[in-house]
Amino acid sequence: MAAPIGQPRVRLPAQVRAGEIIEIRTLISHVMETGQRRDQAGNVIPRDIIRRFEAKFEGELVFAMDLAPAISANPYIAFQFKAERPGRFEFTWTNDAGESRTATQDLRLA
Amino acid sequence: MRRAALVGIGAAALVAAVALAQGGPPEPQRQIPNPMSGRHFATPETLAIQDDDFLNPAFLWVEEGEEAWNRVEGTSGQSCASCHQDARETMRGVRARMPAYHPRLQRVVTLEQQVNICRTERMGAPALPIDSRPLNAITTFIALQSRGMPVNVDISGPARPFFDAGERFYNTRRGQLDMRCGSCHEDNYGRYLRADLLSQGMSNGFPTYRLKEQRVISLQFRLQGCVNDVRGEAPPMGGEEFTNLEFYLAWRAQGLPVESPSVRR
Amino acid sequence: MTTPRTPTRRGVLALAAAGAAVAILPLPASAQLSAGAQAAVDRVRGSRTPQEGRITLRAPPIAENGNTVPITVSVESPMTAADHVQRIHVFADKNPTPDVAVFHLTPATGRAQVDTRIRLGQTQDLIVLAEMNDGSLFITRAEVKVTIGGCGG
Numbered sequence: 395m396a397a398p399i400g401q402p403r404v405r406l407p408a409q410v411r412a413g414e415i416i417e418i419r420t421l422i423s424h425v426m427e428t429g430q431r432r433d434q435a436g437n438v439i440p441r442d443i444i445r446r447f448e449a450k451f452e453g454e455l456v457f458a459m460d461l462a463p464a465i466s467a468n469p470y471i472a473f474q475f476k477a478e479r480p481g482r483f484e485f486t487w488t489n490d491a492g493e494s495r496t497a498t499q500d501l502r503l504a
Numbered sequence: 505m506r507r508a509a510l511v512g513i514g515a516a517a518l519v520a521a522v523a524l525a526q527g528g529p530p531e532p533q534r535q536i537p538n539p540m541s542g543r544h545f546a547t548p549e550t551l552a553i554q555d556d557d558f559l560n561p562a563f564l565w566v567e568e569g570e571e572a573w574n575r576v577e578g579t580s581g582q583s584c585a586s587c588h589q590d591a592r593e594t595m596r597g598v599r600a601r602m603p604a605y606h607p608r609l610q611r612v613v614t615l616e617q618q619v620n621i622c623r624t625e626r627m628g629a630p631a632l633p634i635d636s637r638p639l640n641a642i643t644t645f646i647a648l649q650s651r652g653m654p655v656n657v658d659i660s661g662p663a664r665p666f667f668d669a670g671e672r673f674y675n676t677r678r679g680q681l682d683m684r685c686g687s688c689h690e691d692n693y694g695r696y697l698r699a700d701l702l703s704q705g706m707s708n709g710f711p712t713y714r715l716k717e718q719r720v721i722s723l724q725f726r727l728q729g730c731v732n733d734v735r736g737e738a739p740p741m742g743g744e745e746f747t748n749l750e751f752y753l754a755w756r757a758q759g760l761p762v763e764s765p766s767v768r769r
Numbered sequence: 770m771t772t773p774r775t776p777t778r779r780g781v782l783a784l785a786a787a788g789a790a791v792a793i794l795p796l797p798a799s800a801q802l803s804a805g806a807q808a809a810v811d812r813v814r815g816s817r818t819p820q821e822g823r824i825t826l827r828a829p830p831i832a833e834n835g836n837t838v839p840i841t842v843s844v845e846s847p848m849t850a851a852d853h854v855q856r857i858h859v860f861a862d863k864n865p866t867p868d869v870a871v872f873h874l875t876p877a878t879g880r881a882q883v884d885t886r887i888r889l890g891q892t893q894d895l896i897v898l899a900e901m902n903d904g905s906l907f908i909t910r911a912e913v914k915v916t917i918g919g920c921g922g
Contacts, residue, residue, distance in 0.1 A: 401568075403558065403564065405558045415879040419558055419884075425718075426718075428865075456877040457872075457874060457877075459873065459883075459885075460870065462866065462869055463888075464864050465887055466837045466885075466887060466888055469886070470561070470886045471883075471884070472884035472885070473872070473884075474880040475877065476848075547833045549829040696919075697920065698916075698919035699916030699917055699919070700916070715834035718837060730920075733919075769833040769918070
């Protein structure tokens with residue numbers, strides 16, 4: 395059974411002006427098991443990672459990341475976004491088993 | 505010099521005499537009178553993670569702990585909040601004064617143990633294993649409510665024998681390397697052990713997100729690591745020896761601000 | 770009794786490198802890579818010859834623990850529909866597998882800059898490739914030292 399994909403955290407700046415380039419920061423709870431480790435009995439612990447992160451704005455893919463086992467546990471991902479208009483972000487994290495977790499956040503302009 | 509030393513000894517004897525006259529043991533003296541938090545031995549990159557509550561992954565545990573605080577568990581149909589309401593008010597300062605003497609149990613208990621006492625006695629819920637994720641989440645959430653407050657444990661009265669036992673553990677050489685805690689954290693802090701800069705071993709940042717473990721760890725998990733490092737046999741987490749040691753360590757860090765949840769290598 | 774100690778690591782590092790997340794001095798991209806990393810780079814490269822420049826890689830020059838190494842990659846680009854970065858590939862030369870991450874960017878991001886935290890099994894080079902929408906390819910390479918601690922516990 396795949397490890398739980400924990401509650402995601404997403405942070406947008408509080409005050410955003412139209413045309414401003416903002417930083418979007420995300421963090422999610424996950425073990426990011428590499429597949430390189432062994433348990434106490436000597437058996438390989440199977441790989442189990444978040445392998446894909448996607449950010450959509452108003453339904454359109456604006457940023458994505460393919461993750462490898464070399465990404466630290468509890469993946470932190472930050473990227474930039476040019477805030478032209480208000481709208482809704484949808485962030486999705488997907489694990490090796492194809493299970494995913496989604497968070498939404500609204501971009502409001504000052 | 506010599507005279508000053510003699511005067512010093514005289515003063516100490518006087519203090520001891522006064523203490524004895526009052527019926528208590530003499531006030532212990534700290535080897536490091538002005539302690540430095542572990543943050544002074546961390547790299548700027550590590551501190552950058554600690555000092556930003558979004559970058560700090562321990563806040564994933566804080567959020568889990570807050571959920572657990574309000575979640576009903578056990579046979580009595582209660583949550584932590586049923587008795588303690590808003591943790592932001594009621595838990596303020598708790599981390600700073602734990603471990604503390606528990607009058608009914610007549611021993612010192614850690615924050616972890618106190619949570620389990622509440623769970624088993626009040627909530628009718630099973631105790632959580634020491635250093636388990638759900639327990640670390642609750643203690644991290646509780647500890648955060650004391651962030652910035654000075655560590656201030658009470659070692660007086662009936663608590664004193666437990667403090668003394670912790671001090672004895674601290675100062676006992678152990679393991680194949682035959683080292684006491686102070687061999688690293690008093691005699692050699694600020695120096696390198698291979699590439700590790702030795703800290704003063706102050707506990708004010710626990711629970712801490714440890715980069716190596718990539719998770720929040722409890723103090724007693726780290727203590728096991730220390731004993732393993734000197735190739736000794738570590739006592740169990742949650743047992744009497746580490747609990748007394750944790751009490752002594754809190755006194756060593758007396759006055760330092762609670763930094764939980766800190767980030768350490 | 771207690772003598773003043775030598776400078777803390779913070780002080781030393783501040784002197785050495787002025788603190789967190791410095792831009793690492795790029796190494797010649799032509800230096801030999803491990804077989805795995807070379808194959809990974811070649812897969813991205815195809816028949817193209819990567820150019821040096823445009824990419825800034827920020828990471829600790831000395832990572833306190835290899836399990837959690839913060840990195841920032843930025844690429845000079847106007848990020849317009851006509852001229853933007855499409856992908857940023859990060860490889861680690863001496864990890865068990867060289868892949869670290871692929872970032873997919875669009876003009877909507879406005880600025881080609883990404884942050885994450887990575888695992889490095891040992892002191893090694895990071896290789897970053899940036900693919901532009903016109904097919905051009907940029908490369909940089911820098912070493913991150915990973916300390917081997919004395920405190921195994």
